[in-house]
Amino acid sequence: xxxxxxxxxxHERVAVKALLDNGATGLFIDTVFAKGKGFKMKKLKNPxxxxxxxxxxxxxxxxxxxxxxxxxxxxxxxxxRIDIYNLGKTEMILGMPWLTVHNPxxxxxxxxxxxxxxxxxxxxxxxxxxxxTVKRTGEDKNKEVLRKLVPKKFWK
Numbered sequence: 533x534x535x536x537x538x539x540x541x542x543h544e545r546v547a548v549k550a551l552l553d554n555g556a557t558g559l560f561i562d563t564v565f566a567k568g569k570g571f572k573m574k575k576l577k578n579p580x581x582x583x584x585x586x587x588x589x590x591x592x593x594x595x596x597x598x599x600x601x602x603x604x605x606x607x608x609x610x611x612x613r614i615d616i617y618n619l620g621k622t623e624m625i626l627g628m629p630w631l632t633v634h635n636p637x638x639x640x641x642x643x644x645x646x647x648x649x650x651x652x653x654x655x656x657x658x659x660x661x662x663x664x665t666v667k668r669t670g671e672d673k674n675k676e677v678l679r680k681l682v683p684k685k686f687w688k
Contacts, residue, residue: 533549533550533552533605533643533645534547534548534549534550535547535548535550535603535604535605535624536548536603536604536605537601537602537603537604538601538602538603538604539570539571539572539601540572540600540601540602541572544570545604546569548561548565548623548624549622549623549624550623550624550625550626551622551624551625551626552626552631552636552638552645553625553626553627554627554628554631555585555627555628556625556626556627556628557627557628557629558615558625558627558629559612559614559615559624559625559626559627559629559630560614560615560616560617560619560624560625560627561599561614561615561616561617561619561623561624562616562617562618562619562620562622562623562624563616563617563618563619564618565619565623565624566599566616571599571601572599573597573598573599573616574597574598574599574600575596575597576595576596576597576598579594579595579596580594580595580615581594582594582595582617592617592618595615595616595617596616597615597616598613598614598615598616599613599614599616600612600613600614601614605645605647606645606646606647607647608634608647608650608654609654610654633650633654634647634649634650634654635649635650636648636649637649
């Protein structure tokens with residue numbers, strides 16, 4: 533699927549082809565793609581070991597860097613921190629952490645993805661819920677609504 537990325541420093545937007553992969557345990561962007569598009573890479577304090585499906589260590593080495601940016605897809609927006617790794621011809625992989633949070637509706641036959649089931653923390657849903665609660669008045673009512681919408685693990 534094609535998505536948009538926005539660099540945090542320059543607000544420049546870049547298009548990327550993302551692969552949805554329910555076998556991937558993370559979110560990844562290709563090293564060559566990230567460097568070629570000029571994304572600011574942050575070196576990890578502790579490199580992450582990459583394992584193949586058969587649990588052997590990947591020959592590509594460890595993940596050494598991450599990049600953070602805003603991601604856009606069909607009205608959905610979010611800030612994402614993603615690992616940089618050699619993905620070959622694939623520009624980006626959105627794995628189970630992303631799929632679990634957003635639970636997109638996927639029509640594999642028509643190659644269509646709809647973001648209809650996102651959690652309230654997502655950009656699109658946050659705006660929709662905000663518009664619904666604007667009619668209410670009083671700080672306590674707004675807090676009550678937020679507690680109902682946002683899962684407890686996201687409360688601060």
